[in-house]
Amino acid sequence: MTASAVPAPGDRSRFERSPVSRLPDQLLRWGLLGLAAAILVLLAYFFIRLIGESSNTFSTFGLSFVFGNDWDVSRSIYHGFPLLFGTLLTSVIALVIGVPVAISAALFVTELCPRRLRGPLAILVDLLAAVPSVVYGLWGVFVLQPKLLPAEKWFAGTFSFIPFVGGGTPTMPNYFVAGLILAIMILPIVSAIAREVMATVPAENKEAALSLGATRWEMIRMAVLPYSRPGITGGAMLGLGRALGETIAVVLVIGNAPVIGAHLFNQGYSLAAVIANEFPEAAATPVHSSALFAAGLVLFVLTLVVNMVARVFISRGQHGRRGTGGTGVTVTAAPAGEG
Amino acid sequence: MSLTQFVPISRARKRRNIIMRGVLMAGTTVALIPLGLVLYFLISKGAGSLNGNFFTTDPTGNFFGNQGGVRSAILGSLEIVGLASLIAIPTGVGVALYLTEYGKQSRFANVIRYFVDVMTGVPSIVFGLFVYIVLVKSHIGGDFTGWKGSVALSLLMLPVVVRAAEVVLLLVPSGLREAALALGAPRWRVVSRVVLPTAIPGLVTGTLLAIARGMGETAPLLFTVSVAFGATADLGAQMNTLPVQIFNDISSPNTALTNRAWGAALTLVALVLILNLIARAVARRSRMA
Numbered sequence: 001m002t003a004s005a006v007p008a009p010g011d012r013s014r015f016e017r018s019p020v021s022r023l024p025d026q027l028l029r030w031g032l033l034g035l036a037a038a039i040l041v042l043l044a045y046f047f048i049r050l051i052g053e054s055s056n057t058f059s060t061f062g063l064s065f066v067f068g069n070d071w072d073v074s075r076s077i078y079h080g081f082p083l084l085f086g087t088l089l090t091s092v093i094a095l096v097i098g099v100p101v102a103i104s105a106a107l108f109v110t111e112l113c114p115r116r117l118r119g120p121l122a123i124l125v126d127l128l129a130a131v132p133s134v135v136y137g138l139w140g141v142f143v144l145q146p147k148l149l150p151a152e153k154w155f156a157g158t159f160s161f162i163p164f165v166g167g168g169t170p171t172m173p174n175y176f177v178a179g180l181i182l183a184i185m186i187l188p189i190v191s192a193i194a195r196e197v198m199a200t201v202p203a204e205n206k207e208a209a210l211s212l213g214a215t216r217w218e219m220i221r222m223a224v225l226p227y228s229r230p231g232i233t234g235g236a237m238l239g240l241g242r243a244l245g246e247t248i249a250v251v252l253v254i255g256n257a258p259v260i261g262a263h264l265f266n267q268g269y270s271l272a273a274v275i276a277n278e279f280p281e282a283a284a285t286p287v288h289s290s291a292l293f294a295a296g297l298v299l300f301v302l303t304l305v306v307n308m309v310a311r312v313f314i315s316r317g318q319h320g321r322r323g324t325g326g327t328g329v330t331v332t333a334a335p336a337g338e339g
Numbered sequence: 340m341s342l343t344q345f346v347p348i349s350r351a352r353k354r355r356n357i358i359m360r361g362v363l364m365a366g367t368t369v370a371l372i373p374l375g376l377v378l379y380f381l382i383s384k385g386a387g388s389l390n391g392n393f394f395t396t397d398p399t400g401n402f403f404g405n406q407g408g409v410r411s412a413i414l415g416s417l418e419i420v421g422l423a424s425l426i427a428i429p430t431g432v433g434v435a436l437y438l439t440e441y442g443k444q445s446r447f448a449n450v451i452r453y454f455v456d457v458m459t460g461v462p463s464i465v466f467g468l469f470v471y472i473v474l475v476k477s478h479i480g481g482d483f484t485g486w487k488g489s490v491a492l493s494l495l496m497l498p499v500v501v502r503a504a505e506v507v508l509l510l511v512p513s514g515l516r517e518a519a520l521a522l523g524a525p526r527w528r529v530v531s532r533v534v535l536p537t538a539i540p541g542l543v544t545g546t547l548l549a550i551a552r553g554m555g556e557t558a559p560l561l562f563t564v565s566v567a568f569g570a571t572a573d574l575g576a577q578m579n580t581l582p583v584q585i586f587n588d589i590s591s592p593n594t595a596l597t598n599r600a601w602g603a604a605l606t607l608v609a610l611v612l613i614l615n616l617i618a619r620a621v622a623r624r625s626r627m628a
Contacts, residue, residue, distance in 0.1 A: 043458065308457055
């Protein structure tokens with residue numbers, strides 16, 4: 001090595017680019033970084049603006065906006081518990097119906113079905129997410145709702161001894177129909193994440209169970225399910241987040257009555273539905289529109305918390321696949337409309 | 340019983356195995372029934388209203404007589420989603436490039452990843468409210484306009500594009516990057532001449548899926564675009580869109596309008612499904628290449 005090849009301190013190597021030709025590199029680097037940072041800034045800005053717009057409502061009604069039971073537009077009283085109740089009830093119905101079905105579909109596709117059927121079956125389940133929510137709403141209003149009514153009447157009559165479920169007279173739009181449609185809508189995302197997590201179960205674990213004489217089901221119960229439990233929990237929570245925020249399908253089949261329905265087959269309201277339904281009339285009255293922004297804020301915070309917890313579960317569930325962002329190419333990409 | 344003796348699986352365990360397999364299979368069938376039902380009713384109720392006039396006339400807004408078709412809705416949807424894609428796709432690919440080429444596993448990059456994931460879970464109606472507060476309520480460039488709907492949709496599409504693009508960009512072999520760098524290419528040329536062209540098929544897939552998602556959204560458009568009947572190419576005015584027209588037609592007591600809703604829904608689902616299937620076909624081909 002000769003002395004001339006070693007640049008003196010402060011001197012540029014002759015292989016190094018001039019500051020001018022390095023400019024595009026710096027531009028690209030910091031430009032892309034700016035884009036990424038802009039997402040965080042934007043989310044924070046939205047959050048602050050939403051708080052600002054709804055501050056009026058919270059200073060007037062305080063906590064009773066969330067926990068009071070009296071939503072009366074004509075008297076300008078906005079106590080939104082009936083809405084929160086409807087949102088939570090329909091989402092719980094969606095989870096109770098949707099998650100077991102989604103998990104069994106995922107187990108069947110990954111562990112039981114013939115290899116050749118795997119791809120097509122997975123795509124079919126994913127396509128459920130491609131149907132826009134307004135189409136689910138249309139189907140719910142004109143097909144599901146009327147066809148389900150006789151069954152609901154029979155159910156409420158036969159099981160009249162169960163509180164909240166039986167006893168009353170089912171109405172056409174009701175919590176249950178809304179929950180059922182939500183169950184269909186969250187099914188693909190829960191199933192896709194469950195499939196992804198189950199695919200990471202090491203073959204050794206499964207083979208070990210089988211070689212010790214376990215049947216297929218015992219292998220699933222002892223090797224697959226325990227290993228993928230955190231991921232499945234996370235997937236179910238993502239489904240919950242989706243169900244909480246779903247608007248258009250719910251507004252069409254929940255009945256839009258701002259009361260706490262006496263039973264499962266009664267009309268109700270949800271946070272998202274109230275925003276979509278009352279928004280056109282509210283734009284002229286600041287108090288009313290502020291109440292709707294407050295409903296939006298409650299919804300935003302609710303889904304944000306659920307999603308943040310869900311993502312933690314999912315990344316914990318994806319053993320050894322950290323950093324590739326595997327939490328859902330197919331998953332985040334699939335949904336065609338939740339609004 | 341000696342250790343070497345083979346213990347057969349008891350009848351109870353066998354029975355349980357068969358029952359549970361049956362349960363899982365039944366669950367899968369149950370999962371697929373709604374898709375079949377929705378498609379069946381869409382075709383049986385919607386196919387009747389599809390004819391030449393359906394696609395070539397605008398809704399008239401008349402309650403009686405001729406209601407018109409969905410031309411303006413299709414045009415409006417395509418324009419609004421088109422502009423949304425122009426916003427969301429470059430931005431999304433840019434953020435993904437930052438994550439794969441620069442941020443990698445840094446703390447900041449992981450924070451971005453996390454919030455992009457969280458963003459996918461924000462309800463679309465909340466994005467509609469955001470855009471309403473920031474752009475509509477402040478009367479920037481008019482009240483309800485098409486381009487504001489595009490902004491709302493692009494916020495929904497952005498996280499989908501980012502996550503899909505990141506996965507694809509990670510698949511570009513790092514040997515290619517290193518070869519280009521070793522030949523003396525600056526970073527920006529490596530990105531624009533090597534990384535992006537290699538990843539194009541996968542990027543197309545992610546993009547199409549994002550477009551399909553934007554296509555079916557209703558709630559954000561209610562707050563940003565509102566409705567109009569006539570066809571307009573002007574993104575600075577109120578516009579008609581397929582999802583919003585379906586939503587409004589459903590609530591009508593007029594059967595001619597509800598029939599139009601079925602026809603429009605069939606059209607919308609056909610568009611979205613075609614985009615999805617093209618996306619999957621592109622994905623499959625690029626994986627083999």
